Structures are given as C-alpha cells and as structure tokens.
Amino acid sequence: xxxxxxxxxxxxxxxxxxxxxxxxxxxxxxxxxxxxxxxxxxxxxxxxxxxxxxxxxxxxxxxxxxxxxxxxxxxxxxxxxxxxxxxxxxxxxxxxxxxxxxxxxxxxxxxxxxxxxxxxxxxxxxxxxxxxxxxxxxxxxxxxxxxxxxxxxxx
Amino acid sequence: xxxxxxxxxxxxxxxxxxxxxxxxxxxxxxxxxxxxxxxxxxxxxxxxxxxxxxxxxxxxxxxxxxxxxxxxxxxxxxxxxxxxxxxxxxxxxxxxxxxxxxxxxxxxxxxxxxxxxxxxxxxxxxxxxxxxxxxxxxxxxxxxxxxxxxxxxxxxxxxxxxxxxxxxxxxxxxxxxxxxxxxxxxxxxxxxxxxxxxxxxxxxxxxxxxxxxxxxxxxxxxxxxxxxxxxxxxxxxxxxxxxxxxxxxxxxxxxxxxxx
Numbered sequence: 135x136x137x138x139x140x141x142x143x144x145x146x147x148x149x150x151x152x153x154x155x156x157x158x159x160x161x162x163x164x165x166x167x168x169x170x171x172x173x174x175x176x177x178x179x180x181x182x183x184x185x186x187x188x189x190x191x192x193x194x195x196x197x198x199x200x201x202x203x204x205x206x207x208x209x210x211x212x213x214x215x216x217x218x219x220x221x222x223x224x225x226x227x228x229x230x231x232x233x234x235x236x237x238x239x240x241x242x243x244x245x246x247x248x249x250x251x252x253x254x255x256x257x258x259x260x261x262x263x264x265x266x267x268x269x270x271x272x273x274x275x276x277x278x279x280x281x282x283x284x285x286x287x288x289x
Numbered sequence: 290x291x292x293x294x295x296x297x298x299x300x301x302x303x304x305x306x307x308x309x310x311x312x313x314x315x316x317x318x319x320x321x322x323x324x325x326x327x328x329x330x331x332x333x334x335x336x337x338x339x340x341x342x343x344x345x346x347x348x349x350x351x352x353x354x355x356x357x358x359x360x361x362x363x364x365x366x367x368x369x370x371x372x373x374x375x376x377x378x379x380x381x382x383x384x385x386x387x388x389x390x391x392x393x394x395x396x397x398x399x400x401x402x403x404x405x406x407x408x409x410x411x412x413x414x415x416x417x418x419x420x421x422x423x424x425x426x427x428x429x430x431x432x433x434x435x436x437x438x439x440x441x442x443x444x445x446x447x448x449x450x451x452x453x454x455x456x457x458x459x460x461x462x463x464x465x466x467x468x469x470x471x472x473x474x475x476x477x478x479x480x481x482x483x484x485x486x487x488x489x490x491x492x493x494x495x496x497x498x499x500x501x502x503x504x505x506x507x508x509x510x511x512x513x514x515x516x517x518x519x520x521x522x523x524x525x526x527x528x529x530x531x532x533x534x535x536x537x538x539x540x541x542x543x544x545x546x547x548x549x
Contacts, residue, residue, distance in 0.1 A: 145333050148341040152445025155452035156491070162474070163380050163455055164483040190482075 174201060174220040175260035179234045179247070184215045185270025187236055187245045193219050195249040200225045203247065219247065219264075229254035233266035245270060311507045314428070318436050318506070321429035331434040339400045339435065340442030344449065346399055347392055351383075351450035354391060355457025358382055362458070363466050375468050376477035379458030384481060384490045385546070388451040390538050393497035396443060397530035401505035404435055405526040408509025409519035417510075432506050439505065443498025444491050451490065489545045496537060501530045 184206065193201040201221035209216050221228070231252030238245050249264075258264070325332055362378040408431065411417050417427040455477075462468040481487065505526045512522035 141337050142333055144341045145336045148336065148344055148442075149445060151344065152340075152442075152448050155445070155448035158452040159384065159448060159455075159487050159490075160483055163384065163451075163477055164481045164487045 173223045175223060175226065176204070177219040177221060177258060177262060177264055179217050179219060179264040179267050180209070180212070180214045181217060181234075181236065181267050181269045182214060183269040183272060184217060185236055185238075185245055185272055187217065187247070187270065191244060192246045193221060193249065194246055195225065195228070195251070200249070217247070226257065228258045230256040230258050230262065231266065232258060232264060233268065234264045235268035236270035238271070307511070310511060311503070314432075314507050314510060315503055317428045318432050318503075321426070321433035322437055324429045325434045325437050328434075331430075332438055335434045335438035336442060338403070339438045340445065343396060343399045343442070343446060347395060347446045347450050348453050350391065350395055351388075351453035352457040354387055354450075355379060355383060355454030355459075356461045358387075358454070359458035359461030359466070363462055363468065372462075372466075372468050373472035374476055375458065375462045376455075376473035376475075377480045379462070380455055380477045380481050381486060383451050383454040383458075384486050386538070386542070388447045388454065389490055389493035389497055390534060392447040392450045392494060393443065393501055393534040394531055396439075396446060396498075397501045397505070397527055397534070400439065400442070401501050401526050401530050402523045404439070404502070404505040405509040405512070405523045406519060408432070408435070408506060409512035409514075409522050412510065412512055413514040413516070413519055415514075428510075432510060436502050436506050439502030440495070440498045443501070444494040447490065447494035447497075485545075489541075492545075493538065493541050496541060497534050500533050500537060504530050504533060 187203060187206065189203055189206060191203045192199050193203060201219055203217060204220040205218040207216045207218075208214075219234075228249060229252045231254040233250045233252065235248050235250065236245055237248050252266075358379045359375065362375050363372055366372045366374055366378065408417075411427075411431065417431065420427045420430060459473060463470045463473050508522040508526045508529070512518045
C-alpha cells in the first residue's frame with residue numbers, strides 16, 4: 135500500500151494543530167501560567183467565620199497574589215474554621231504578628247485572604263499559625279446589627 | 290394482542306442481541322489495536338479522512354460558536370456592569386461543555402456517517418468476506434485503524450474547536466464590543482483551572498470519541514448488506530451517536546462538577 139507524502143504531511147499538520155490548540159488552552163486560557171512555579175510554605179489561620187472562602191481562593195498581600203488557600207477544616211474543639219494557606223517561598227518575610235483578614239473582591243466577587251504585615255522582628259515559618267485574624271463579613275449579621283442599633287436609638 | 294406482545298418481546302431481544310454483538314465487536318476491535326500500531330500507515334490514512342477533513346468544519350463551527358457566545362454573553366453581562374467577565378463566560382462554556390459536545394455531534398455527522406457508509410458498502414460489496422477468504426481478519430485490518438483514528442482525532446478536534454472558539458469570543462467581545470483586552474484574558478486565566486476545566490474537557494472528548502467511533506464502525510459492520518440497509522445504518526449512526534453523546538455528557542458532568 136503506497137501512501138503519498140501529502141497524506142502524511144496533512145495528518146502531521148493536523149496532529150500539530152490539535153496539540154498546538156491544547157497548548158493554547160493550557161497556557162493562554164487556564165491558570166497554568168499563574169500557578170506558583172516554585173515551592174511554597176504552609177501557614178495556618180483560625181477564623182470564627184470564613185464566609186464564602188473556598189479552597190484555591192487567592193491569598194494576597196497589598197493586593198498582590200502571594201499564595202492560595204490549600205485547605206479548610208472545622209475544629210470542633212474550638213468551634214473555629216482552620217484555614218491552611220500556601221504562600222510562595224519567595225515571600226518569606228512576613229512578621230509573626232501579621233494579620234489575616236477575609237475580604238470580598240467587589241460587590242459580588244469571590245472572597246480572598248489579605249495578609250497585613252505587622253512590625254515584629256520574627257518571621258513566620260513553615261507551619262506557623264497566624265494569631266490575628268478577622269472573619270468574613272456576613273451580610274445578614276451586618277444588617278441585624280444595624281437594625282438593633284437603630285431600634286436601641288429609637289428608645 | 291398476542292402478536293403485539295410477541296413484537297414487543299422481539300424488540301427487546303433484538304436490542305440485547307445488538308448490544309451483545311456490539312460489545313463483542315468492541316472487544317475484537319480492541320484486541321486488533323496492537324496490530325494497527327505495527328502498521329502505522331493504515332492509521333495515517335484513516336486519520337486523514339476522519340480527522341484532517343473534519344478540521345475545517347470544526348474550526349469554522351468553533352469560530353462562530355465563540356462569536357455567538359461573545360455577543361450573547363456581552364448582552365447579558367453588560368446589565369450587571371460585569372462585561373469584563375466575558376472571557377470567563379466564553380472560556381468556561383466552551384472548554385467544559387460546548388467544545389467536547391458540539392465537536393462530538395459534528396464529528397458524528399461528518400466522520401461517523403462516512404465511516405458507517407464506507408464499511409457498510411464494503412460489506413454489501415462483499416469486500417469484507419473477500420478479506421476473510423484471504424485469511425485477513427477484516428476487524429483487525431479495516432475496523433481497528435478506523436476506530437483508533439476516530440478515538441485519537443476527537444480530542445485534537447475538540448481542542449481546535451476550543452481554541453478557535455475562545456478567539457472568536459475575543460474578536461467579538463474585544464474587537465467589536467469594546468471589552469477591555471487585559472481583563473478578557475486575565476479574568477479567564479484567573480478562573481479557568483487547568484485540571485478542573487481543561488483536562489476534564491479533554492477527558493470528555495476522549496470518551497465521546499470512543500463512543501461515537503464505536504457506534505459508527507459497529508453500525509457499518511452490522512449493516513444489512515443492501516443499499517437500503519446501508520442508508521439506515523448511516524442514519525442510526527448519527528441518531529445513536531447524538532443520544533449517546535448528550536446522555537454521557539450529563540453523566541460525565543455530574544461526575545466531574547457535581548461534587549461541589
């Protein structure tokens with residue numbers, strides 16, 4: 135069975151085009167380019183309420199993404215949520231009195247953890263825990279607080 | 290009444306017989322696959338007719354689907370002042386759902402029906418029996434390379450569909466409607482996950498490629514060897530493939546994205 139070179143060429147181009155398209159999907163469309171290339175270290179933080187925080191949510195410092203949320207668990211001894219953060223190795227100068235807060239990006243946006251560095255000379259190590267945390271704002275709690283303060287004013 | 294019940298039973302038995310024949314046929318085809326790898330020329334020839342000749346159709350369809358998504362998504366999102374999310378909407382719809390599904394449906398119509406007709410005609414003109422007379426197993430020689438070609442082509446075609454579609458959405462959204470170019474790509478890259486979204490789309494298209502090609506070659510091989518039989522088999526290929534793809538898509542989506 136003799137096969138012309140054209141057939142082989144066309145099939146080769148087809149396979150190349152398909153693989154190139156997969157490459158575009160991986161590099162241009164998905165988050166591969168923003169995934170951390172290097173290693174990262176773990177931090178833990180306890181929150182009373184994490185709101186809508188999810189695994190893979192971003193961790194930022196000064197608005198710059200420095201890591202992501204690796205795991206969320208509930209500690210039923212202390213009735214708190216334990217969030218594991220993965221922070222990239224190149225950002226290893228967070229003082230140990232750094233505070234972690236859960237904020238919302240935009241009105242309906244997703245929630246993220248913001249790290250605010252403190253002034254301590256000691257730095258956070260792999261596995262250390264962030265002591266100062268601020269929980270997510272839950273809209274219903276906010277509204278009920280507002281209503282209570284209004285009714286108590288009215289008295 | 291008795292005749293009616295008899296017919297009902299006949300239909301049921303026919304169905305299970307066909308399912309059994311199809312499964313045995315699939316097993317025989319899979320056994321024949323190593324032989325294809327020893328004769329890559331057979332595979333290359335089939336990749337040409339199954340993959341390359343479907344490429345233009347898939348690419349153009351992808352372009353238009355992406356452009357429509359760009360327009361529709363923009364019109365909805367602009368009410369919420371969220372047109373920057375257009376990239377996410379277009380990319381997720383195409384990568385997760387439309388890419389694999391529309392490609393599989395087009396593939397069934399373009400390549401699947403051609404496979405059925407070709408194999409069916411080979412059977413009607415007794416080429417397959419001729420091969421058996423020469424001690425060449427037609428399942429290994431004819432069916433297996435076509436099956437492998439379809440199975441390999443589908444994810445490549447779906448990837449082309451996806452990439453072209455996302456650029457189609459880009460042309461309409463950024464080029465015509467004035468969505469900011471940076472946020473189109475940046476939001477897309479922030480929200481589309483390589484494993485959750487892109488890889489699951491590839492897995493879907495692999496499954497669809499497997500099922501559509503299986504249906505196509507089996508209907509061809511199982512055809513009643515007359516011109517009417519071939520015509521019916523071709524129709525059945527397209528109909529059954531479409532059903533199988535849509536039903537499997539639901540199952541796969543529930544498995545992949547249903548957990549959270």
